[in-house]
Amino acid sequence: MRVLLVDDEIELVSTLAERLTLRGFQVDWFAAPLDALAAVRDNPYDVAVLDVKIPKMGGLELKKEMERLQPKLRFIFMTGHGSLEDFEAGVDEAGAGFYLVKPVNIEVLTEKIRQLSAEEGNHP
Amino acid sequence: MQLMSIFKPKFWDYEDVAAGPFKHLFNFRRIWKQTVFLTLAVTLSPLIFMAAIDYRVSREAIDTDIQLRTARLVSNTRRSVTFFLEERKSALSYVTHDNLLEDIMSHERLADILEHLKHSFGGFTDLGAIDERGIQKAYAGPYQLEGVDYSQEQWYREVLERGSFVSDVFLGVRQTPHFVIAIRCHCPTGLPYVLRATIDTDKFNDLFAGLDVAGHGDVFIINRRGILQTASHTYGAVLDPVPLPVPPFSERSEVIDTADLDLNPTVIGYAYIEDTPFILMICKNKRELMLPWKATQLEILMFLTVSVVAILLVILWGASFLVSRIHDADQKRVATLHQVEYSNKMASIGRLAAGVAHEINNPLAVINEKAGLIKDLFLLKESYAADEKLLGLLDSIIKSVERCGAITRRLLGFARHMGGPPSIQRIEIKDVIHEVLGLLGKEASYRAIEVSVDVPDNLPGIESDLGKIQQVLINLLNNAFAAVSDGGHITVKVRKLDEYLAVAVVDDGCGIPEADRKRIFEPFFSTKTTRGGTGLGLSITYGLIKDLGGEVQVESELGQGTTFTVTLPLVRKPEKGSDNACSVGG
Numbered sequence: 275m276r277v278l279l280v281d282d283e284i285e286l287v288s289t290l291a292e293r294l295t296l297r298g299f300q301v302d303w304f305a306a307p308l309d310a311l312a313a314v315r316d317n318p319y320d321v322a323v324l325d326v327k328i329p330k331m332g333g334l335e336l337k338k339e340m341e342r343l344q345p346k347l348r349f350i351f352m353t354g355h356g357s358l359e360d361f362e363a364g365v366d367e368a369g370a371g372f373y374l375v376k377p378v379n380i381e382v383l384t385e386k387i388r389q390l391s392a393e394e395g396n397h398p
Numbered sequence: 399m400q401l402m403s404i405f406k407p408k409f410w411d412y413e414d415v416a417a418g419p420f421k422h423l424f425n426f427r428r429i430w431k432q433t434v435f436l437t438l439a440v441t442l443s444p445l446i447f448m449a450a451i452d453y454r455v456s457r458e459a460i461d462t463d464i465q466l467r468t469a470r471l472v473s474n475t476r477r478s479v480t481f482f483l484e485e486r487k488s489a490l491s492y493v494t495h496d497n498l499l500e501d502i503m504s505h506e507r508l509a510d511i512l513e514h515l516k517h518s519f520g521g522f523t524d525l526g527a528i529d530e531r532g533i534q535k536a537y538a539g540p541y542q543l544e545g546v547d548y549s550q551e552q553w554y555r556e557v558l559e560r561g562s563f564v565s566d567v568f569l570g571v572r573q574t575p576h577f578v579i580a581i582r583c584h585c586p587t588g589l590p591y592v593l594r595a596t597i598d599t600d601k602f603n604d605l606f607a608g609l610d611v612a613g614h615g616d617v618f619i620i621n622r623r624g625i626l627q628t629a630s631h632t633y634g635a636v637l638d639p640v641p642l643p644v645p646p647f648s649e650r651s652e653v654i655d656t657a658d659l660d661l662n663p664t665v666i667g668y669a670y671i672e673d674t675p676f677i678l679m680i681c682k683n684k685r686e687l688m689l690p691w692k693a694t695q696l697e698i699l700m701f702l703t704v705s706v707v708a709i710l711l712v713i714l715w716g717a718s719f720l721v722s723r724i725h726d727a728d729q730k731r732v733a734t735l736h737q738v739e740y741s742n743k744m745a746s747i748g749r750l751a752a753g754v755a756h757e758i759n760n761p762l763a764v765i766n767e768k769a770g771l772i773k774d775l776f777l778l779k780e781s782y783a784a785d786e787k788l789l790g791l792l793d794s795i796i797k798s799v800e801r802c803g804a805i806t807r808r809l810l811g812f813a814r815h816m817g818g819p820p821s822i823q824r825i826e827i828k829d830v831i832h833e834v835l836g837l838l839g840k841e842a843s844y845r846a847i848e849v850s851v852d853v854p855d856n857l858p859g860i861e862s863d864l865g866k867i868q869q870v871l872i873n874l875l876n877n878a879f880a881a882v883s884d885g886g887h888i889t890v891k892v893r894k895l896d897e898y899l900a901v902a903v904v905d906d907g908c909g910i911p912e913a914d915r916k917r918i919f920e921p922f923f924s925t926k927t928t929r930g931g932t933g934l935g936l937s938i939t940y941g942l943i944k945d946l947g948g949e950v951q952v953e954s955e956l957g958q959g960t961t962f963t964v965t966l967p968l969v970r971k972p973e974k975g976s977d978n979a980c981s982v983g984g
Contacts, residue, residue, distance in 0.1 A: 293767065296774045354810075375807065377762050377800070
């Protein structure tokens, strides 16, 4: 199960990647959105976990770009609480999505990734 | 003082401390004084000026009138007196022409003539004929005066020289006042002789009695040495000296203003009577003469006083009313200014809190992941997995991070509603109360204050502005915290009343004195000024509650505690005048 992690906080994203790896996921992590896009272009992923606020390109915009490249890719968003409302408004425009509030609970995150990839697996 | 406090307008002792130095626009006391003095000046000065002019002009007129009347009376009386004397002189002269010298020098004939004179003219007492040597040759009258030698007498020489003579008044043997008239005649041989008659002054008195003199007037005659020649009501009997200076000689009737012995203002009219020692005097009490004028002046003065008092009252009331209106408007301005400052401050605090929460949230997430990773790694290695102490430490770190996360989330939740634009949403009042108490919980536990919440479970949600409700609750709870002593009790009660929710914050603190209770919602009213209170908390709370369409009531008992009850509508009504409210600030 391949998971893509994008967050500008390297300490956070690298540690999270390691913890997910320990839980049996194949994880690639990026701090820069363009690198992440490049990776999506070359490799198939099941789930992408994105920070809402990424420098240079917002999480939602990144999601659109990635969806264009891999329409079957599923998304999970991480957010600071303060921007939740703005995010919800954005999500309504951009369609369905799932979000977690930082600091995230790893068990909730793994459960969600498994759930989404299973849905993806059921997809034709 | 009590009376003063009734009439003293509110702005009198107002000091715009709250606005801060150089921020106040008006000095109300000065505006009031300027208004009052300026209006008083323009209204009263013409009035008083006119009254003063009228006083002066009418006084001058009445003075002139008195002088003219007196002068006329003196003139007329002098004419009468002169005529009286001339008449008697003419009578004597007629006697000398109508009778032969021998007849005049005979006692019998003279007695006849005296009888005729008494009968025709009156006033004659005796009659005597004196020859050129000064010897009284014949005499008709009550005494035996024939043969008396007058040659050395002053009057005799005077009559020979001037042709006629009128003497001063004297009492004589009979103690009745009379005077002498003598005229010089010439006998056929050319030698002079003198006809002399004594006249009773009663005739003068008759003459004066007929006069109608205003102002307790007194008419009398004095001689040139100031001795009364006729009796005076005021100055005494005949031959008493008059306690007035002898007026200076004048050919015409004169009037002078002077004062008598008792310093009463007196008008004296006088006239010297020609060829006699007599001076006719008419004295009038000026005070009496001025009485009618004074009555008029009193009426004018009373009218003036009533007008001045009325103008004064109207001006004082008007100035107080207008300045009070300015004061009220200014109070509103300052309060609005402070509301705007307050919401700006709240917005700043909100932004600051949000920034801080965000900044803390990121390292918090890192700590969370790092600790989580360590735990993951430990669980994988058997040697560590059995070490409960290490795992316990890690769990405690992760729990602390979760607690911090809850705090930052709550802070962000508040910050989002502070000072921002109004956002109406469905609110569960119970959640809001618990959220607010979550923020204040630490202070409560430090000070051992027992905070209880009494909210029924079946309450409906309300449509309202979450941020404002939070601020109202925070302000009321802060007040309650300030009022109770350590170990006190605070209860938040909620009840449903028809279309409203009533939220009561009850404390058992120091209470609010009756006198202050009416004023606690006024801006800048504070009993905590020395402890950093601005006096704005409750005023702003009041404003917020009004914005929410609610009401607030306060019940308090000194020493027992205070209950603030806020009633909020379940459904928000459309706001009135919101256009104005929104345009303030910026």
